[in-house]
Amino acid sequence: MMMAKTFQFVCVLICFLAIIINIEACVKENATSYIDQGYYVEKTVVHNAVSKGAVCLDGSPPAYHFEPGFGDGVGKWLVHLSGGAWCTTVEECLNRSKSDFGSSNYMKPWWFQGIYSKTRSVNPDFYNWNKVFVRYCDGGAFTGNAEYVDPATNLHFRGARIFKAVMEDVLAKGLKNAQSALLIGSSAAGYPAMLYCDRFHKLLPNTPRVKCMVDAGYFIHVKDPHQARNFTEMYKAIVNLHGSAKTLPKSCTKKMKPEMCFFPENMQHKIKTPLYIAMSAFDKFQINTTIYDGINTCIEGGNCTATENKLFREFRLEFLNALPKGNNPKLRGAFIDARNHHTQVQGWWSPKNVTTVKNLNLMKAFADWYYDRNYTYVIDERDLPISAMNDIKPCDTKK
Numbered sequence: 575m576m577m578a579k580t581f582q583f584v585c586v587l588i589c590f591l592a593i594i595i596n597i598e599a600c601v602k603e604n605a606t607s608y609i610d611q612g613y614y615v616e617k618t619v620v621h622n623a624v625s626k627g628a629v630c631l632d633g634s635p636p637a638y639h640f641e642p643g644f645g646d647g648v649g650k651w652l653v654h655l656s657g658g659a660w661c662t663t664v665e666e667c668l669n670r671s672k673s674d675f676g677s678s679n680y681m682k683p684w685w686f687q688g689i690y691s692k693t694r695s696v697n698p699d700f701y702n703w704n705k706v707f708v709r710y711c712d713g714g715a716f717t718g719n720a721e722y723v724d725p726a727t728n729l730h731f732r733g734a735r736i737f738k739a740v741m742e743d744v745l746a747k748g749l750k751n752a753q754s755a756l757l758i759g760s761s762a763a764g765y766p767a768m769l770y771c772d773r774f775h776k777l778l779p780n781t782p783r784v785k786c787m788v789d790a791g792y793f794i795h796v797k798d799p800h801q802a803r804n805f806t807e808m809y810k811a812i813v814n815l816h817g818s819a820k821t822l823p824k825s826c827t828k829k830m831k832p833e834m835c836f837f838p839e840n841m842q843h844k845i846k847t848p849l850y851i852a853m854s855a856f857d858k859f860q861i862n863t864t865i866y867d868g869i870n871t872c873i874e875g876g877n878c879t880a881t882e883n884k885l886f887r888e889f890r891l892e893f894l895n896a897l898p899k900g901n902n903p904k905l906r907g908a909f910i911d912a913r914n915h916h917t918q919v920q921g922w923w924s925p926k927n928v929t930t931v932k933n934l935n936l937m938k939a940f941a942d943w944y945y946d947r948n949y950t951y952v953i954d955e956r957d958l959p960i961s962a963m964n965d966i967k968p969c970d971t972k973k
């Protein structure tokens with residue numbers, strides 16, 4: 575009885591101390607001023623793209639959001655292709671055509687944060703760059719190029735033309751004089767960032783530093799046919815509906831079916847421009863699509879079963895195996911973590927919550943790689959997924 579009481583008391587004391595320490599951590603955090611508000615940026619509609627047939631699903635012109643650079647960032651350009659899954663059937667695409675994922679008519683100003691932040695203390699290496707956030711409104715990962723438009727649906731499958739037309743517009747805006755340039759693609763747009771990486775480089779013959787980055791878009795083809803099915807079927811449907819085959823790399827399509835050329839491990843080795851891959855080995859979207867939808871939920875609950883852990887370990891090995899080898903990190907950089915999340919350059923790009931692996935965080939590792947300061951090929955050794963909020967102090971998470 576006495577023992578129990580003492581134990582209880584010690585417990586209460588420990589909890590109390592823990593709370594105090596936690597508050598102290600928060601105060602310190604406040605003092606270093608990580609408060610970063612973000613900001614809205616209006617859309618720029620590329621009207622003259624319509625005459626080139628470069629249009630969103632509903633036939634409206636494509637659009638992007640542009641924030642000019644300043645200070646020594648005036649010659650630095652970030653072009654970011656945004657993601658948002660795919661539409662693989664006429665019904666899905668019709669649905670999209672009535673939203674900002676298929677029509678510029680529905681696009682509202684975009685919230686710029688993370689790598690778009692203009693605050694030096696929270697985004698030290700990119701805060702003053704010119705920033706272009708390209709809206710994804712074709713549903714086919716910027717690969718579609720179908721001439722025919724069915725009058726019954728008026729759906730346009732023209733993602734490849736959108737990339738071209740938007741680039742022409744942005745080049746004229748000043749990108750053509752860039753000193754440094756970076757093409758990023760997130761999630762579904764990770765693939766076009768790889769597909770167009772060398773073309774982006776060729777458009778900038780006088781730019782000393784041109785590199786590309788895939789943000790959580792390196793979705794692999796696993797060996798188990800049942801697990802591989804969802805991505806393969808989806809890509810097959812995209813090729814058929816969007817007429818993507820002729821946009822895909824010929825070096826790949828002459829060897830295998832076009833849908834297989836959507837898998838990065840089948841085409842990345844041909845890219846001559848330096849490429850960086852930032853992604854969790856247990857990327858939420860990849861594991862939910864490949865293993866089964868919802869397998870990620872046990873990660874946050876901390877109650878994954880032995881069976882689930884086995885699936886995670888097997889998947890991770892295949893993922894690491896499909897990555898470019900780390901033997902030339904200047905040409906192929908990587909930052910592979912173990913968190914249960916998906917995409918990082920907007921929502922997880924702040925000293926507050928950036929992913930850290932072995933004391934090196936993604937913001938620093940990537941910037942060092944981009945600026946040729948240091949090339950570290952980062953792979954988290956943990957072979958099981960961790961919570962998205964791992965290592966983030968609770969007080970940091972308050973809005």
Ligand SMILES: *[C@@H]1O[C@H](CO)[C@@H](O)[C@H](O)[C@H]1NC(C)=O
Nearest residue numbers: 597598600601602604609969
């Ligand atoms: C940190 O700053 C925010 C906003 O200024 C404030 O609401 C909060 O109370 C501060 N936290 C602590 C622990 O001082």
Ligand SMILES: *[C@@H]1O[C@H](CO)[C@@H](O)[C@H](O)[C@H]1NC(C)=O
Nearest residue numbers: 663665666667668669670673
């Ligand atoms: C159409 O959009 C609605 C709302 O976004 C969604 O709930 C529904 O599942 C979509 N249907 C198809 C076929 O994609």
Ligand SMILES: *[C@@H]1O[C@H](CO)[C@@H](O)[C@H](O)[C@H]1NC(C)=O
Nearest residue numbers: 800801804863864865866867
């Ligand atoms: C594939 O997609 C279906 C339908 O969206 C989903 O129910 C399933 O969990 C996914 N994964 C696998 C491995 O079949």
Ligand SMILES: *[C@@H]1O[C@H](CO)[C@@H](O)[C@H](O)[C@H]1NC(C)=O
Nearest residue numbers: 858859862867868870871916
């Ligand atoms: C699995 O992850 C995807 C991508 O983040 C998400 O859209 C989906 O809701 C998740 N599924 C479940 C059941 O949590």
Ligand SMILES: *[C@@H]1O[C@H](CO)[C@@H](O)[C@H](O)[C@H]1NC(C)=O
Nearest residue numbers: 871872873874875876877878
């Ligand atoms: C796992 O933990 C979460 C959070 O505590 C809980 O909601 C969920 O029901 C648990 N799942 C199982 C299978 O026990």
Ligand SMILES: *[C@@H]1O[C@H](CO)[C@@H](O)[C@H](O)[C@H]1NC(C)=O
Nearest residue numbers: 610687921922923924926927
């Ligand atoms: C990470 O922190 C930034 C800056 O406070 C915040 O805007 C963002 O929403 C946070 N990300 C997540 C996923 O909570």
Ligand SMILES: *[C@@H]1O[C@H](CO)[C@@H](O)[C@H](O)[C@H]1NC(C)=O
Nearest residue numbers: 932933934942947948949950
């Ligand atoms: C490069 O990064 C590695 C790993 O973080 C570090 O050990 C090394 O000191 C860095 N080198 C330089 C020159 O900064």
